[in-house]
Each structure stands twice: as C-alpha cells, then as structure tokens.
Amino acid sequence: MTNRQDSAAEPPPGLGEPPAVPLEFAAFCELHRPRYLSYARVWLPDQTDAAGAVQQAFAEIAVQWRELLGSSNPTAHAWQILRGTVNEHTLRADPPAGPSRPADDDLAILHYIVGLAAPEIADVIGTDTASVAGRLRRTMLREASGW
Template identity: 35%
Template sequence: MPLAFEAFRALNQPLYLTYAKAHLPEDAAAQATVQTAFRLILERWDHVVSQPRPAREAWSELIRCTGSREHPLPVPAESALQYDTVILHQLGKHSAEAIAQATGLDIPKVRYLTGLTPPVLHG
C-alpha cells in the first residue's frame, strides 16, 4: 500500500465517516461503506493522484458508495457541493479547512457554501 495513500486515508477518514454516518442507518454500515470507498480509491490510486484535484476524485467515490445523491437528507442546499459541505460542517462540526482537504474544494469556496464567509466591511 503506498505511503501517500495511507496518509490520505488517515487524514480524511474522520470526515468520510461523518458523511457516511449521516446517510446510513447504522455505524457498522457507515464504517463498512467508508472502508469500501477507500478500497476502491486504492484500486484506482494512480488515476486518482493523476487528476488535477485528487481529493475531489476520491470524494466522488465516497459519494457513490453512500448513495447520498439518490437519497439526500432534507438539508437546504442549492447544489451537490453545498450539500456535501453543509453535511460535514453542520453535522460533523468540521472546519472549512478540513472540509476543503477532504472534498478537494478551495477553502474560500467551502466557506461560501457553508455560510462561513466573514462579512465584508465597508469603510
């Protein structure tokens, strides 16, 4: 197993698990789904790391494994990206930085999508 993959998994597993637990009825099912997602990511690791945003590519595997696009939770979101960030921020209390790392989005984009953008001061 590549060392880079092990580091990737260690860094992202808590957020992947938060997301899976939000969409699956039991903790054991969420754990198994996250493990399946990481196994599939590992099988495609060379492809994943060759992408412009490897974390985004890997995140899409978790989305497929959880079925969250087919059965979303009733949260206010105008896009799939906003849905993902809101779930991680509101249910998991994860920071914008951690969400950006796991999903492959830019930190300002995560802040915007979760409503964490600081107000602009007008002088």
C-alpha cells in the same frame, strides 16, 4: 545450531500478510478516514453500514490510486467516490422519494453536523476555503428562504 524441523514449520516471510500499500495511500486513508466515517454516519446511522461504505470507497480509491494521483485534484476525485458509495448504500437502505441531494447539502452536513470548519471541509472535498465558505452561505440562504 538450528533445528531444521522448526525452521521448516515456519511460513516463509510475507505469506499471510496483507499486501503492502503505497505510503501515500496509507497516509491519505489515515487523514481522511475519520471525516469520511463521520459523513457516512449521517446518511447511514448504523455504524456497521457506515464503516462498510467507507471501506468500499477506500477499496475503490485504492483501485484508482495511480489515476487519482495523476489527476489535477486527487482529493476531489476521492471525495466523489466516497459520496457516490455512501449514496449507493443509502439508496439500498432507503430508496429516495425524489432527486438526489445537492452537493452543497453535503457541505452543510460536514459543517453543521460533523462540525468541520471551512478549511477542514476544503481539505476533505479537495477545494479551496473561499469556495466552501461561499457555498455554505448560499446553502444557508437557500434553506432560510424555504422557511
């Protein structure tokens, strides 16, 4: 026999629980969060700021999730959201003295600082490995010519 008072005191199932997210989105977040966070920490050395930027980017990605899935390259679009969000947070912390950084510089950061190989970078930014390798070579040559 159950006690009606005890069962009435319990909240109905589902109340107070976070809303369910699509399995694909949860998998996307799990796969990309560590790399996104490593990238954000380069630009935002304070771990709280970096984590906040990544969380904000994932919130924006969640809002656009259905549209992203319908696009030709969801990963590339998500990367642009992250990159823009980190850039916004960077500008708040330290206004720039010049133009915004080139996208290829981000590849160099992911490779030389974060430590990702070209195939991993391609997975993160949503492109092919050959493109990443070529862009890394161009970035390295551009930097070397400036020495």
